Amino acid sequence: MEGSVTWIVVPNDDALRHDILARFHEDPLAGHPGSTRLVKLVWRSFWWPHLVMDAENFVRTCSLCQHNKALSSKGRGLLQPLPVPDAPWESVSMDFVVALPETEGGYDSVLVMVDRLTKMVHLAPCTSSCTAEQTARLFFR
Ligand SMILES: [Zn+2]
Structure with a gap:
């Protein structure tokens, strides 16, 4: 049929x-x-x-x-890149790498500071309980 x-x-x-x-x-x-x-x-x-x-x-x-698959929800808009810094250490990104094996000095974390222009890195040993004040001191040191 x-x-x-x-x-x-x-x-x-x-x-x-x-x-x-x-x-x-x-x-x-x-x-x-x-x-x-x-x-x-x-x-x-x-x-x-x-x-x-x-x-x-x-x-x-x-x-x-x-x-x-593309999201069916509203679009995310255009990427808004940060402006390129004019001089080294004018703009710095910071991140903590935490929960590392503890050192003899009692440190279990690293504060990673990267200059956004040159990508130069400074590392500072710290602890995972590092406060904002301690972080600021590490940064300026
Ligand atoms: Zn599929």
């Missing part, structure tokens, strides 16, 4: 169902469709209970999709 659809009812076999979803989702021509389009593609030939739920779970756990 014209217009009729023949479905293959897939048995209750998680590996088989996963394999079918993978073939449709990872087909180079399909290009990792979202769950709605994936269900439509699978429905052309196959059916099983909870196909929609299985497709949603499959797409949600696809590592390629998680890494590459």
Whole structure:
């Protein structure tokens, strides 16, 4: 009969169902469709209970999709780079590397100060409980 659809009812076999979803989702021509389009593609030939739920779970756990799909939320705007400093040590980035093995002097962290212009680095030993005042003293020293 014209217009009729023949479905293959897939048995209750998680590996088989996963394999079918993978073939449709990872087909180079399909290009990792979202769950709605994936269900439509699978429905052309196959059916099983909870196909929609299985497709949603499959797409949600696809590592390629998680890494590459653009966010559907509002855009993030343009990158706003910091201005380039005019002189060395005019603008300095600071970071703590913490929870290191404790030294004989009792230090377990390092304050890393980098000049944003020359990328010159100064390191200062400190502790993970270093206060703002202690950090300022280290910085000026
Ligand atoms: Zn994917």
